[in-house]
Structure formats: C-alpha cells, structure tokens
Amino acid sequence: MKPTASLADRKRQVVVDELTEAALQTMAVKGFETTTVDEIVAVAGVSRRTFFRYFASKEDVLVQLLAYLGDLMQATVAAHPADEPASAALLEALAAAIEDCRDSRDKALRVVRLVLATPPLLARFLERQSQWQSGLAASLVARGADPFHADLSAGIALAAFVAVLRRWAEADEPEDPIALLDRAFIQIAPAL
Amino acid sequence: MKPTASLADRKRQVVVDELTEAALQTMAVKGFETTTVDEIVAVAGVSRRTFFRYFASKEDVLVQLLAYLGDLMQATVAAHPADEPASAALLEALAAAIEDCRDSRDKALRVVRLVLATPPLLARFLERQSQWQSGLAASLVARGADPFHADLSAGIALAAFVAVLRRWAEADEPEDPIALLDRAFIQIAPAL
DNA sequence: CATTCGTTGACACTCAGTGCCACGAAAAGC
DNA sequence: GCTTTTCGTGGCACTGAGTGTCAACGAATG
Incomplete structure (x- = not known):
C-alpha cells in the first residue's frame, strides 16, 4: 500500500x-x-x-506503445452491459480506442505513422492485433455469440480500426478521427 | 514460343x-x-x-506459398465486369481464393495450419495481406468507389478470408470451406 | 550488520540476412 | 569450333538481432 x-x-x-x-x-x-x-x-x-x-x-519497443489500445478495447467490451447487443459493445470499444488516440494526438500520431509506414513494424502490429481479435471474439462468445460469427465480427471491427488509423495518420492535415469512425460505423454496423 | x-x-x-x-x-x-x-x-x-x-x-519460404492467393483475388476483381456492383467483385474474389484452397487441400492445409499457429509467420502473412488490401482497394477505387469506403471493404473481405481459413484449418476434421464462406458472406455482404 | 532478492552490465554465442568475389556452365558473338 | 560474355551458384566474411550465463551492485528484509 x-x-x-x-x-x-x-x-x-x-x-x-x-x-x-x-x-x-x-x-x-x-x-x-x-x-x-x-x-x-x-x-x-x-x-x-x-x-x-x-x-x-526491436519492433516491440514501438508496438508496445499501442498495446494499451487493445487492453482498452477488451476492457470496454467486458464492461459493457450484457443485456445490450454485442455489436453495441464492439462499437463502443472502437470509439474508446479512437478517442484515446485523438486525445494523445502528438505521441499517437508519431507512432502510428511510423508503424503503418514500416513493413516489419506493421507485421508485428497486425500480429498483436490478431491477439486482440481473439480476445474480443472470446468476450463476444461469453455473451452467447456463435464463435465463427464472433471471430468475424471482431475482425471487421479491427479492420475498421486500422482503416481509420490509416486515413487519420497518412493525411498531411489529419482530420477528426471520430468523424472517420462514424463513417466506418455506418458501413460495418449491419455486419456485426 | x-x-x-x-x-x-x-x-x-x-x-x-x-x-x-x-x-x-x-x-x-x-x-x-x-x-x-x-x-x-x-x-x-x-x-x-x-x-x-x-x-x-525464413518466413518468406512459407508465406510465398500463399502469395498466389492474393494475386488470384486481385485478378478476379480486375476481371469482374465493371457495370456490376463492387461488392459482387469482392465476393467472387473471396470465392475464387477459398475454392483454390479447397482444391489444393493437402498442401494448402499444411501451410495454413503452420502459418496460423506460428506468430512470426502469421505476422509476415498479415503484412502480405495488408498489401493485398491496398491492391484490392485500388481496384475498387478504379471502379469509382470512395477511397475510405474501398479500403474498409477490402479489409472486411480479408477479415472474412482469414476467419474462414482459421475455422477451416484449425478444426480436426475440416469442414467444407465453401460452406464457411457462405456463412461469412451473409454476415459481411451488407457492409460492402 | 548480514542476508536475500532483483536489476544491471559484460561477455560469449547462435542465427538471420547481406555484400563481395571467384568459379563453372550455358548462351552469344566471331 | 573457339572465345567471350552472362548468369547462377557457392564460399567467405561481416553486421545486427536475440539469448544464456555470471558476477557485481543496490535495495529491502531479518
């Protein structure tokens, strides 16, 4: 203590x-x-x-910087009330992660840009993300979802996550990531 | 000649x-x-x-074995009639790749199992897949799609691809991958 | 004050990956 | 048919990532 x-x-x-x-x-x-x-x-x-x-x-020193985003997403899904639909939990988790990126703009932007632009770093990051996917899918299954459906739902959500990150980080003048996420939500929501 | x-x-x-x-x-x-x-x-x-x-x-010797699947998907999208919706092209590309895996069962199953179960191999494979995503998205943009929407669509399609591969390869008694793909289609079709 | 535990630095080692050069065989030119 | 260029290969040396081991040091505990 x-x-x-x-x-x-x-x-x-x-x-x-x-x-x-x-x-x-x-x-x-x-x-x-x-x-x-x-x-x-x-x-x-x-x-x-x-x-x-x-x-x-050597990759880990940068990828580790983004690890908490995975923890954040998993925690958000786990904390979500169980009587609401699983899709809502995933969307909230995505929002939490993206909001966190926006808030810590300076550092997150530097790291994300470097990771997305460097193949070996991207590889390690995607591998890590694959672990997030397993964790998220497990949470959805714990809510009663079908395993195959849950795995795919988590994969779709993470695909939206990186799509937003890419668009956000690769623009010269970064737009509001929340607005990008809203656009992604509209597309993926019917598939969750 | x-x-x-x-x-x-x-x-x-x-x-x-x-x-x-x-x-x-x-x-x-x-x-x-x-x-x-x-x-x-x-x-x-x-x-x-x-x-x-x-x-x-060292990873490349196995990942390279799956490289033609990416080429196959891109070629399928490119060959798809331009007056049909982009989503149909993506679905057909997925079907072509999965059918190819089913047909070359012996080798594909060995490789996929090893790749999915080995983190460094998975990392390199996902990195390669990320290149496929860029190529597919570019093809969709060439059809007049919005870049952000296209990138996300390609990401969703590839998420379905690996979900099917995982389910197919990690089962002791592999089920028909086409049947798995049909289930995935139902889920992702409204998001493309 | 003595002991124990955890962190560190130094050294040695394996292995992935690359640059360089010399050799041998096939293909091209005379 | 014989030279000459070309290309693929093997051998060697080197850098850099990653790991095991051990001795030294400092902090917490008795």
Missing part, C-alpha cells in the same frame, strides 16, 4: 520511457531498419542486454 | 520447390523457430546463400 508503486516499479517505468522515447526519436529520423539497438541504448543510457529485458524485439 | 518456360526458368522452379518442400517438411516436425536455414538448405541440397536469393527471409 505505499504511495502507489514501489520504488523499483517507478524505476522500471523510467527505463521504459527512456528507451521508447530514444527509439521513437531515432527511428523518426533515421528510419526503423537503419536504427540499431546499440544506438537506441546509447541514447537511453542503458546496456544492450537491458533493452531486451524490457522488450522482446 | 518455346514449350512454356525457358530452361533456366524451369531450373529455378525446381530449386523453389525443393526448398519449400524441405522447409515445410522440417518445420512441420521441428517447429518454425527451432528450424534453421542451414537445416533447410542441407535437405534441399543448395547453399545457404542461394536460399536468400530465392526468399527474402
């Missing part, structure tokens, strides 16, 4: 922040492939070995 | 077949991660260096 987190935990968080910021900064300038882990750890001031204690791969 | 392919091209094809079969065989037994490129080339009887002349990565 201390303040909130133990001293060790806070130190860990500092290292994570230092590494992610160093990676994001360097990769934004030099590109992902030409940036080595040695450069990142040199900027962050930790050893190469420590990097891989915090992140499973 | 010659038979069909030059002698050199046929020799190339032999090497490709030898490597893919060696990789598929070995990975099915030992798993993807624990199988080294050195083992594959030892079985196939070529040098390590030659492997990377044919495939960009």
Whole structure:
C-alpha cells in the first residue's frame, strides 16, 4: 500500500520511457531498419542486454506503445452491459480506442505513422492485433455469440480500426478521427 | 514460343520447390523457430546463400506459398465486369481464393495450419495481406468507389478470408470451406 | 550488520540476412 | 569450333538481432 508503486516499479517505468522515447526519436529520423539497438541504448543510457529485458524485439519497443489500445478495447467490451447487443459493445470499444488516440494526438500520431509506414513494424502490429481479435471474439462468445460469427465480427471491427488509423495518420492535415469512425460505423454496423 | 518456360526458368522452379518442400517438411516436425536455414538448405541440397536469393527471409519460404492467393483475388476483381456492383467483385474474389484452397487441400492445409499457429509467420502473412488490401482497394477505387469506403471493404473481405481459413484449418476434421464462406458472406455482404 | 532478492552490465554465442568475389556452365558473338 | 560474355551458384566474411550465463551492485528484509 505505499504511495502507489514501489520504488523499483517507478524505476522500471523510467527505463521504459527512456528507451521508447530514444527509439521513437531515432527511428523518426533515421528510419526503423537503419536504427540499431546499440544506438537506441546509447541514447537511453542503458546496456544492450537491458533493452531486451524490457522488450522482446526491436519492433516491440514501438508496438508496445499501442498495446494499451487493445487492453482498452477488451476492457470496454467486458464492461459493457450484457443485456445490450454485442455489436453495441464492439462499437463502443472502437470509439474508446479512437478517442484515446485523438486525445494523445502528438505521441499517437508519431507512432502510428511510423508503424503503418514500416513493413516489419506493421507485421508485428497486425500480429498483436490478431491477439486482440481473439480476445474480443472470446468476450463476444461469453455473451452467447456463435464463435465463427464472433471471430468475424471482431475482425471487421479491427479492420475498421486500422482503416481509420490509416486515413487519420497518412493525411498531411489529419482530420477528426471520430468523424472517420462514424463513417466506418455506418458501413460495418449491419455486419456485426 | 518455346514449350512454356525457358530452361533456366524451369531450373529455378525446381530449386523453389525443393526448398519449400524441405522447409515445410522440417518445420512441420521441428517447429518454425527451432528450424534453421542451414537445416533447410542441407535437405534441399543448395547453399545457404542461394536460399536468400530465392526468399527474402525464413518466413518468406512459407508465406510465398500463399502469395498466389492474393494475386488470384486481385485478378478476379480486375476481371469482374465493371457495370456490376463492387461488392459482387469482392465476393467472387473471396470465392475464387477459398475454392483454390479447397482444391489444393493437402498442401494448402499444411501451410495454413503452420502459418496460423506460428506468430512470426502469421505476422509476415498479415503484412502480405495488408498489401493485398491496398491492391484490392485500388481496384475498387478504379471502379469509382470512395477511397475510405474501398479500403474498409477490402479489409472486411480479408477479415472474412482469414476467419474462414482459421475455422477451416484449425478444426480436426475440416469442414467444407465453401460452406464457411457462405456463412461469412451473409454476415459481411451488407457492409460492402 | 548480514542476508536475500532483483536489476544491471559484460561477455560469449547462435542465427538471420547481406555484400563481395571467384568459379563453372550455358548462351552469344566471331 | 573457339572465345567471350552472362548468369547462377557457392564460399567467405561481416553486421545486427536475440539469448544464456555470471558476477557485481543496490535495495529491502531479518
């Protein structure tokens, strides 16, 4: 019950922040492939070995930044009242994730742009997203949905998610992501 | 004019077949991660260096086996009469790809199972699929569709594709993939 | 003050992937 | 038919990602 987190935990968080910021900064300038882990750890001031204690791969240091969006979506679906239709839960989850991107605009936009534009990063991100899909589908099944239908519904929702992200991040002058999501909702709603 | 392919091209094809079969065989037994490129080339009887002349990565040797499905889908959409709705073209493309999987059951099933069950392979496959999505969306835009709508439509179609593949490949006793696709059609048709 | 636990850095190692060059065979030119 | 170019291949060396191991250090606990 201390303040909130133990001293060790806070130190860990500092290292994570230092590494992610160093990676994001360097990769934004030099590109992902030409940036080595040695450069990142040199900027962050930790050893190469420590990097891989915090992140499973060079891709992970950026993909991890978007991991909470998956948690957020799953939590939103889980918290949704069970007597409402499953489709409403999915739509709310999408809205929560996109709103979060909009609110943390500066950082989210930098990360998303880099991830979507870099094939190896995109690959790892899509793999992660596939895990989200499994989790979301499981939640829908727990509500009584058919497994195949649930898997496809989750897949459609995530397809809408990345479509919005792409359109949002790849525009020179980013439009309101919520407006984009509304357009996507109109299209996908009858299929959920 | 010659038979069909030059002698050199046929020799190339032999090497490709030898490597893919060696990789598929070995990975099915030992798993993807624990199988080294050195083992594959030892079985196939070529040098390590030659492997990377044919495939960009260790993942590529399997993902490449599914590449023609993307080509098939794009060709099907492109060949579809322009006066019919875009959604019909997408549905037909999906049907063409799934039918092809059903027809080449033995090999397709082996590959798909391995790819879907192995995270790094899945990642590369999804990245490839993302390229298919861009191509399909471009074809739809060429038909006069709205870019955002087209991108989402292609994403939904591919979500249905993998949902069918998953259900098909992960079952102990595979059901008819066409029947699965019909169920998926019912769900996604109103969103295209 | 002594001990234990967790984090770190350093070293060594495997393996993926690439650049470079030399060799051998097939194809093209004289 | 013989040279010459071309192309595919193998061998080698190198960079960089990722992992196992161990010793050192600091903080929490007795």
